[in-house]
Amino acid sequence: MLKETFIKLLENYTDDKNLVNELWSEITQNYSDTNRYYHTLQHLENLLQQLTTVKNHIKNWNTVLFTLYYHDLVYHSTQANNEEKSAELAEKRMNQSSVPTEIIEHCKNQILATKYHSKSADSDTDYFTDADLSILGQPWEVYSLYYKNVRKEYSVYTDLVYNAGRKKVLQHFLLMNRIFRTDFFYKKFENQARQNLENEIALL
Numbered sequence: 001m002l003k004e005t006f007i008k009l010l011e012n013y014t015d016d017k018n019l020v021n022e023l024w025s026e027i028t029q030n031y032s033d034t035n036r037y038y039h040t041l042q043h044l045e046n047l048l049q050q051l052t053t054v055k056n057h058i059k060n061w062n063t064v065l066f067t068l069y070y071h072d073l074v075y076h077s078t079q080a081n082n083e084e085k086s087a088e089l090a091e092k093r094m095n096q097s098s099v100p101t102e103i104i105e106h107c108k109n110q111i112l113a114t115k116y117h118s119k120s121a122d123s124d125t126d127y128f129t130d131a132d133l134s135i136l137g138q139p140w141e142v143y144s145l146y147y148k149n150v151r152k153e154y155s156v157y158t159d160l161v162y163n164a165g166r167k168k169v170l171q172h173f174l175l176m177n178r179i180f181r182t183d184f185f186y187k188k189f190e191n192q193a194r195q196n197l198e199n200e201i202a203l204l
Contacts, residue, residue, distance in 0.1 A: 002044055009065050014097045023093055030073050037149035039072045043135075050131040054184055058124050063103050066094060067110040067128055077154045087111040119181045130185035136173070136196060137180075137189020143196040163204045170197045 003024060010020045031041045047068050051058070058064055070090035075082050087108040094104045110125045117129045135146045154162050173179050179193050180186040 002041060002048065005048065005065065006069060009062060009069075010097055012062065013099045016097075019096060023097070026093075027069055027073065030075075033075075035077070035153065036075065037152040038146060039075045039153070043072070044068060046135070047131050050134045050185075051127065054127050054131075054182075057182075057184070058127055060103070060106065060124055063106045063110070064124055064128055066090065066099070066103065066107045070107065071111045071114050071128075071132070078156060083112050083115040123182070126181040127185075130180045130182050130189075133179060133193070134185065134189055136193035137185075138192070138196075140196060140199065143200075147200050167201055167204050170201050173197055174201075 006024055006027070007020055010023065014020065028041065031039065031044065051064060051068065055061060067090075070086055070093070072082070072086060073089055074085035079085075090107055090111060091104050094107065106122075106124075109122075110128050113120055113125050113129055114132055117133060120126050120129070135143065138146070150166075151162065157165075174194060174197050178186055178190065180188075180190050
């Protein structure tokens with residue numbers, strides 16, 4: 001599903017099959033890195049499923065798809081500029097594929113929005129960031145696997161350092177009036193997400 005969707009997306013802009021295959025290989029390699037436990041191809045698969053449920057609400061579907069594939073392309077747990085680096089690489093690859101500038105700029109802004117998940121003036125961006133956070137509202141068994149995988153990605157840090165940072169992130173979400181910006185995802189995930197976050201904080 002992921003590969004087929006990516007190929008169909010790129011075929012809108014380029015006839016270069018070798019380029020398309022190279023770009024797909026880069027995506028699979030990056031998201032399959034041995035240091036990744038949560039930010040993987042499975043994460044992209046889940047995102048695609050969540051976004052497909054609200055496709056009729058999304059104005060620029062192709063832009064959102066580019067954002068999906070590239071938003072975590074660069075991911076190093078010790079770096080604070082992953083979103084910026086991912087946006088830069090997305091711009092480079094989309095230019096190679098002759099994607100229009102308007103889509104590229106929109107995609108870059110959506111990728112950067114995943115850094116803080118703040119409310120956007122653009123509804124497509126809100127749908128994307130909500131889908132990106134949908135793991136927070138999953139049943140506890142699924143959420144438990146998620147937070148354990150995130151811990152593995154940050155294994156370079158001691159429990160003392162990691163727990164303090166993680167607690168700060170979780171409390172940041174709990175202090176928001178709404179974790180999910182769109183009504184669809186708010187109704188679907190908000191209550192369970194808050195419960196999960198509180199449960200994880202209690203375990204730290």
